[in-house]
Amino acid sequence: MGLGNGSSSDVPFASHKAMQDETTPLLPIKAEEDAVHEFNGASFSGAVFNLSTTIVGAGIMALPASIKMLGLIPGILMIVLVALLTEASIDMLVRCSHQGKITSYGWLMGDTFGQWGRIALQVSVVINNIGVLIVYMIIIGDVLSGTSTTGVHHSGIFEGWFGPHVWNSRPVVLLATTLLVFAPLVSFKRLDSLRYTSALSVALAVVFVVITAGVAIVRLVEGTVEIPKLFPEIDGISSVWKLFTAVPVLVTAYICHYNVHSIDNELEDKTQIKPIVQTSLGLCSSVYIATSFFAYLLFGEATLADVLANFDSDLRIPFSSVFNDIVRVSYVVHIMLVFPIVFFALRLNLDGLLFPTARHISCDNRRFTIITVSLLAVIYVAAIFIPSIWDAFQFTGATAAVLIGFIFPAMIILRDPYGVSTNRDKILAVTMIVLAVVSNSVALYSDTLNIFYRKQEA
Numbered sequence: 001m002g003l004g005n006g007s008s009s010d011v012p013f014a015s016h017k018a019m020q021d022e023t024t025p026l027l028p029i030k031a032e033e034d035a036v037h038e039f040n041g042a043s044f045s046g047a048v049f050n051l052s053t054t055i056v057g058a059g060i061m062a063l064p065a066s067i068k069m070l071g072l073i074p075g076i077l078m079i080v081l082v083a084l085l086t087e088a089s090i091d092m093l094v095r096c097s098h099q100g101k102i103t104s105y106g107w108l109m110g111d112t113f114g115q116w117g118r119i120a121l122q123v124s125v126v127i128n129n130i131g132v133l134i135v136y137m138i139i140i141g142d143v144l145s146g147t148s149t150t151g152v153h154h155s156g157i158f159e160g161w162f163g164p165h166v167w168n169s170r171p172v173v174l175l176a177t178t179l180l181v182f183a184p185l186v187s188f189k190r191l192d193s194l195r196y197t198s199a200l201s202v203a204l205a206v207v208f209v210v211i212t213a214g215v216a217i218v219r220l221v222e223g224t225v226e227i228p229k230l231f232p233e234i235d236g237i238s239s240v241w242k243l244f245t246a247v248p249v250l251v252t253a254y255i256c257h258y259n260v261h262s263i264d265n266e267l268e269d270k271t272q273i274k275p276i277v278q279t280s281l282g283l284c285s286s287v288y289i290a291t292s293f294f295a296y297l298l299f300g301e302a303t304l305a306d307v308l309a310n311f312d313s314d315l316r317i318p319f320s321s322v323f324n325d326i327v328r329v330s331y332v333v334h335i336m337l338v339f340p341i342v343f344f345a346l347r348l349n350l351d352g353l354l355f356p357t358a359r360h361i362s363c364d365n366r367r368f369t370i371i372t373v374s375l376l377a378v379i380y381v382a383a384i385f386i387p388s389i390w391d392a393f394q395f396t397g398a399t400a401a402v403l404i405g406f407i408f409p410a411m412i413i414l415r416d417p418y419g420v421s422t423n424r425d426k427i428l429a430v431t432m433i434v435l436a437v438v439s440n441s442v443a444l445y446s447d448t449l450n451i452f453y454r455k456q457e458a
Contacts, residue, residue: 044272047263051256051280053201056287059253060205061139061331063288064295064307066246071231072296076289078250083285085435086254088428089409090277093257098270099418104261109408112417121408122349124400125258129346130379131396132252136335136342137174137383142309143328144177145170147388155312157328171384177336178380185340186347186372204334209290211327215315216294224316226300241446247439248397253288254281255401257409258345305388347371398440406436 067075093108102108110118141147145168146156158168166172219225232243264273296303299310308331311324351361351371361368410429413421421429 044276047267047272047276048279048283051259051263051276052283054256054259055254055280055284056201056205059249060208060288060291061306061308062249063253063292064299064303065305066249067228067292067296068301068303069232069246070243072228072293073230074232075246075292078246079285079288079292082250082254083281085432086256086405087277087281089406089432090257090260091274092409092413092425092429093260094264094273094277095420096412096416096418097261097264099420102261103265105258108261108412112412112415119353121404122353124403124408125349126346126353127400128255128396128404129342129349130375130382131400132342133339133346133379134382134386135396136339137177137379138386138388139306139308139335140177140332141170141174141383142306143332144168145173146312147304147306147309157325174380174383178376181336182339182343182376185336186343186376188340200334201338204330205287205291207330208327209287209294211323212298213290213294215317215323216298218317219298219315222316225297228296228300241442241449244439244442245446247443248395248401250397251405251436251440252397252401254284255405256280257404343375347375350375395444398444402436402440406432410436 063079066078069075070078093105096102096112097108100108100111102111106118106121109121113120142156144156144158146159156168156173158173162168216225232239234240260273260277263276264270267273267276295307295310298315299307302310304310308328311327313324314320315323317323347368348361351358351367354371355361355367358364358367361371410432413425413429
């Protein structure tokens with residue numbers, strides 16, 4: 001790429017290039033679709049299915065622990081509240097995008113706040129996706145190798161089948177998974193072959209809910225479950241601060257904003273996007289409430305941050321070990337298949353930040369390999385040293401996720417570049433920003449103290 005000769009003919013080109021930089025979508029339309037899910041269907045049901053797949057991820061495994069912390073009634077109310085705020089924030093993005101003929105979240109941020117707005121969103125997506133992938137790997141380690149984060153060891157599948165050995169320890173299992181499963185899958189430059197994992201995702205979520213609900217109902221009928229606490233136990237100011245640590249987990253569970261434009265772009269009737277979002281959020285909220293309620297009912301105060309790790313004990317029903325293994329193995333396989341989809345978007349956005357003027361990463365094998373290997377190494381090391389998915393959710397949920405899901409949409413509607421904002425929108429936007437900043441700041445502060453105290457006790 002030349003530097004130009006300083007002639008007047010270079011000026012229009014420079015002006016056009018600057019404008020293009022500020023309004024270029026976060027991802028190219030085709031690449032953005034490939035980066036997360038392939039949206040081939042433009043039907044109402046297909047769009048609901050794809051958006052629901054985006055929403056339901058690893059966050060579902062930490063929700064029962066949130067219910068344990070908040071109490072049954074406040075916990076369920078918080079799940080509903082965050083769903084309503086998510087619907088409102090997506091509606092803000094969609095209305096602005098339709099008015100401005102915008103086809104991506106990144107493009108909307110760039111059009112509203114300039115190049116730095118687009119970069120801010122890219123950084124947030126990178127942080128959020130790294131956090132999600134670390135959570136995926138932690139869950140795989142918990143399920144296959146076991147976990148002892150609460151002081152009580154919960155056996156993994158390999159340990160239960162073969163006993164404890166060096167080869168089935170967490171570092172070795174995760175290294176083998178990275179080299180033998182993730183490395184080949186993330187080496188694909190196109191994700192067409194993985195587009196059907198969205199169907200598997202929803203199916204496995206249903207399997208998890210059905211098995212958990214079935215076991216909990218049987219135990220409830222037999223009278224062998226403890227009555228769950230309806231409200232949190234407050235025994236001082238520190239316990240109040242600790243309640244806020246559930247907020248980032250709930251926020252992360254609903255982040256789907258970066259896929260809304262991809263789904264909207266596939267619809268012939270743009271007015272369908274609003275009922276599609278509402279239907280998807282209603283479906284996912286039902287799954288979340290059912291999972292949280294029945295898992296907390298089943299495991300009570302022994303519910304772990306990663307509830308999958310609880311499925312190593314006797315469920316007190318016939319074929320308990322079989323149901324345990326079905327739940328854990330199926331969800332681990334699901335995570336392994338979804339991993340490259342999230343990784344693809346991460347790699348593309350990180351490359352855009354580091355090499356904004358370079359050719360597309362898929363055309364440069366050397367850059368593609370270096371970024372891929374570096375990201376896998378960072379995620380692997382982080383998954384070894386971060387003890388719990390709760391800690392990972394605290395950071396990503398209280399920073400990148402809350403920016404993507406609530407603060408950026410609220411800022412866009414307050415700036416109102418397309419004249420669609422009403423007084424109600426502005427009041428709601430200010431409320432969202434205040435709630436997001438205050439609650440997540442307290443959550444970060446509380447979680448940092450908890451981590452510090454854990455290290456002192458150790």
